[in-house]
Amino acid sequence: MDTIKSTNDSWNAKLYDNKHSFVSKYGSNLVELLAPKQGEKVLDLGCGTGDLANTFYAYGVEIIGVDKSENMVEQAIRKYPHIKFRVQNATELDYHKEFDAVFSNAALHWVQQPIQALHGIYQCLKKSGRFVAEFGGKGNVQTITDEIIDQIKVAGFDFKKEQFPWFYPSIAEYSTLMEDVGFRVTFAQHYDRPTKLDGDDGLKNWIAMFGNQLFNGIPEKAKNEIVANVESNLKETLYKDGNWIADYKRIRVIGVKE
Numbered sequence: 001m002d003t004i005k006s007t008n009d010s011w012n013a014k015l016y017d018n019k020h021s022f023v024s025k026y027g028s029n030l031v032e033l034l035a036p037k038q039g040e041k042v043l044d045l046g047c048g049t050g051d052l053a054n055t056f057y058a059y060g061v062e063i064i065g066v067d068k069s070e071n072m073v074e075q076a077i078r079k080y081p082h083i084k085f086r087v088q089n090a091t092e093l094d095y096h097k098e099f100d101a102v103f104s105n106a107a108l109h110w111v112q113q114p115i116q117a118l119h120g121i122y123q124c125l126k127k128s129g130r131f132v133a134e135f136g137g138k139g140n141v142q143t144i145t146d147e148i149i150d151q152i153k154v155a156g157f158d159f160k161k162e163q164f165p166w167f168y169p170s171i172a173e174y175s176t177l178m179e180d181v182g183f184r185v186t187f188a189q190h191y192d193r194p195t196k197l198d199g200d201d202g203l204k205n206w207i208a209m210f211g212n213q214l215f216n217g218i219p220e221k222a223k224n225e226i227v228a229n230v231e232s233n234l235k236e237t238l239y240k241d242g243n244w245i246a247d248y249k250r251i252r253v254i255g256v257k258e
């Protein structure tokens, strides 16, 4: 069963695993930041195709992975049948004081209602439980997204603010939200993480994997032309020695439930 369902799930799990495995590779030192102990119960929120959930499993952790994409969860189950995965939205968590930790890598920038997600995360945790997350922060991939939006407009299409699918907070904004739901924020960092996108088609693949929503309502032919213009305009800034380098800016936070 290797097909991708044609639901309204826009996530392509194969493209994710084949061309964007850096997502979980970068996440492995976030696992170390969480410092899981054998026997702990951990929720992996936005688990994608399950690679980091499997890292937790290797630590002897009781891990549950959740992701809002059915395609991703199906692929995770195929790869790691020994782990429990569920399709679940970050804003609809229904666990109550069950977990020693909630972990989230490269997912929370997709959540446009952060307070709702943070309430659910807080509810999931036992007392003293920790929340460890990394995701896109203020200014993330802005060189790329600014150029895409400019080129959409140059091509004569409208771009509405609501089409921008990501939430990229500063650490001041996100720490405040965490405190509002009750966390003590013990760590917060906002840093540049230039990210290599594989090969000549790296930028095009990245846009196909993550940026589709920006092109809602734009016919395929026009979309391809816009992407070609974006590549040509960004080549001088982001293409170095045979690879595209995306201007990722990440935030990392740790919160403790007191």
Ligand code: BEZ
Binding pocket: 106, 109, 135, 136, 137, 140, 141, 166, 210, 248
């Ligand atoms: C990120 O991990 O920062 C990211 C990935 C895809 C789209 C936007 C941001």
